[in-house]
Amino acid sequence: MSTDRTLAILGASLAGAKAAEGARQAGFDGRIVLIGDEDTAPYERPPLSKAVLRGEEPPETTRVHDDGFYAEHDIDLVTDHVDRVDPERRTVQLAGGDEVRFDSAVIATGAEPRPLTVPGAELDGVLYLRSVGDSLRLQAAIRDASRVAVIGAGWIGSEVAASACQMGADVVLVEPAPTPLYGVLGETIGGVFAQLHTDHGVELRLGTGLRELRGTTTVSEIVLEDGRVEPADVVVVGVGVTPRTELASSAGLVVDNGIVVDQYLESSSAGIYAAGDVASAWHPHYGRHIRVEHWANALNQGPTAGRNATGQRDAYDRLPYFFSDQYDLGMEYVGYAAKDDAVVVRGDLKTREFVAFWHRDGNVTAAMNVNVWDVVEELRAIVGADRAADLDRLTDPDVPLAEVI
Numbered sequence: 001m002s003t004d005r006t007l008a009i010l011g012a013s014l015a016g017a018k019a020a021e022g023a024r025q026a027g028f029d030g031r032i033v034l035i036g037d038e039d040t041a042p043y044e045r046p047p048l049s050k051a052v053l054r055g056e057e058p059p060e061t062t063r064v065h066d067d068g069f070y071a072e073h074d075i076d077l078v079t080d081h082v083d084r085v086d087p088e089r090r091t092v093q094l095a096g097g098d099e100v101r102f103d104s105a106v107i108a109t110g111a112e113p114r115p116l117t118v119p120g121a122e123l124d125g126v127l128y129l130r131s132v133g134d135s136l137r138l139q140a141a142i143r144d145a146s147r148v149a150v151i152g153a154g155w156i157g158s159e160v161a162a163s164a165c166q167m168g169a170d171v172v173l174v175e176p177a178p179t180p181l182y183g184v185l186g187e188t189i190g191g192v193f194a195q196l197h198t199d200h201g202v203e204l205r206l207g208t209g210l211r212e213l214r215g216t217t218t219v220s221e222i223v224l225e226d227g228r229v230e231p232a233d234v235v236v237v238g239v240g241v242t243p244r245t246e247l248a249s250s251a252g253l254v255v256d257n258g259i260v261v262d263q264y265l266e267s268s269s270a271g272i273y274a275a276g277d278v279a280s281a282w283h284p285h286y287g288r289h290i291r292v293e294h295w296a297n298a299l300n301q302g303p304t305a306g307r308n309a310t311g312q313r314d315a316y317d318r319l320p321y322f323f324s325d326q327y328d329l330g331m332e333y334v335g336y337a338a339k340d341d342a343v344v345v346r347g348d349l350k351t352r353e354f355v356a357f358w359h360r361d362g363n364v365t366a367a368m369n370v371n372v373w374d375v376v377e378e379l380r381a382i383v384g385a386d387r388a389a390d391l392d393r394l395t396d397p398d399v400p401l402a403e404v405i
């Protein structure tokens, strides 16, 4: 590796900051330019719907690295928006007018919330949650709210509903599917989360979408597709995110629900890599491209992309992992289940202490521990095994998880 090479990293959040760290740890001694358009040092987002939103932790605690890390590791942290990448000329054009030349690049531009498109979506009081600023704005709004409506009971919507409820707000949670988290967990396990929210006083409106928001300048009520009208002076939109692929598309890279990369996280343009929420990566275990919108994926893909962009050739084959905390329920999920995979349970759904396994003819595709701890490595081994598990042993709490496969 020669010192005159430049690695440009586009997007300075978890995946981007970890890409810079990974390149330096691998011994890269060229120039690293880490460019992000948020006016803050790289930070992690999970606390923004949890402790930071509830005002229990200041946002500074979510920083990816300590102050001083970037200077100590000779990483140029540039605050600007990247307008364009030119793979032929090997340049990046910044909105502020500067041009950065690169030898290799990592695109880590993440994802952004999908906007509501119903009438009234532009009213004041309709809020999204992605950044620290969003979280602090939402915190203030929830404190002043008479009633909070959360649209969408995916992970973000469910966590915001829980936090708003813990902050003392009246909360209604609207979801067109039959249960919260239905798309990932299915009806049986999604039902556990429905009961969890109900037990804490959140009003659920399931099986119905949103037709319209009403108000003069500020939202005052929401109208559901089934005709019901719910008062709400704060509306939080959690209807999913879309990968920020504009730079890649305009540069001619292959994009298909994310920047398409191989198992080395390299895109269709040699020397340009992608990591985190924006990357649709070939996964050797699943034998297809998957795009994962979770913290651990950004945390681990970032360094792999940074290392590979500076000369190594490591395949990224970690199983997807994520976690969520809602009220007193903590959970972790390993793997990637398809919608029609069957589910079996070890433990008790009613007391919310269990491990759920999704499987296809006994081959476990994903597992989730709920209020059961220190089992993730065993679950990883079960999900990662290339053979079917005995379902009776899988669900028998007397058989240690380490002996199931």
Ligand SMILES: Cc1cc2nc3c(=O)[nH]c(=O)nc-3n(C[C@H](O)[C@H](O)[C@H](O)COP(=O)(O)OP(=O)(O)OC[C@H]3O[C@@H](n4cnc5c(N)ncnc54)[C@H](O)[C@@H]3O)c2cc1C
Binding pocket: 010, 011, 012, 013, 014, 015, 016, 035, 036, 037, 038, 044, 045, 046, 047, 048, 049, 080, 081, 082, 083, 108, 109, 110, 111, 112, 129, 130, 131, 156, 244, 247, 275, 276, 277, 278, 292, 293, 294, 295, 296, 298, 321, 322, 323, 324, 325
């Ligand atoms: C509120 C919230 C709670 C979450 N909770 C959990 C959780 O409990 N568990 C879990 O597993 N995951 C959780 N996640 C998901 C997790 O935070 C994401 O998977 C992770 O942030 C992805 O990191 P990333 O670096 O790939 O992208 P991002 O975090 O989206 O960062 C991309 C960065 O690139 C910048 N950028 C984009 N385009 C440009 C451009 N053209 N020029 C310059 N900069 C640009 C963006 O401004 C941003 O700073 C949560 C997410 C949110 C929003």
